[in-house]
Amino acid sequence: MGVKIEIFRMMLYLSFPVAMFWISNxxxxxxxxxxxxxxxxxxxxxxxxxxxxxxxxxxxxxxREQRLLKQAGLASKE
Incomplete structure (x- = not known):
C-alpha cells in the first residue's frame, strides 16, 4: 500500500504544476x-x-546637451 500511495502523491505533485502551466499559457x-x-x-x-x-x-x-557642453567647456579650460 505504501508504494501505491507514494506513486499517487508523486503523480499529483507533478501533474498539478504542469496542468496550471498548461492552463495559464x-x-x-x-x-x-x-x-x-x-x-x-x-x-x-x-x-x-x-x-x-x-x-x-x-x-x-x-x-543633457547643455550639461555636456558645460562639462566640455570646463574640461577644456583646465
Whole structure:
C-alpha cells in the first residue's frame, strides 16, 4: 500500500504544476485577462499624450546637451 500511495502523491505533485502551466499559457486566457488588463492600465497612445511625451524627450535632450557642453567647456579650460 505504501508504494501505491507514494506513486499517487508523486503523480499529483507533478501533474498539478504542469496542468496550471498548461492552463495559464492558453492563448484565450492570455488574450482575455493579460492583454485586456494591460490595455486598462496603459491605454493606447492618444495624440495629446504622444505630444507631451515628445516635448518631454526634447526638453531632456536639450538639458543633457547643455550639461555636456558645460562639462566640455570646463574640461577644456583646465
Amino acid at each position: 492558453q492563448p484565450e486566457y492570455f488574450e482575455e485577462y493579460v492583454v485586456k488588463r494591460k490595455r486598462e492600465i496603459c491605454p493606447p497612445d492618444e495624440d495629446i499624450r504622444r505630444k507631451e511625451l515628445e516635448d518631454f524627450k526634447e526638453r531632456m535632450r536639450e538639458l
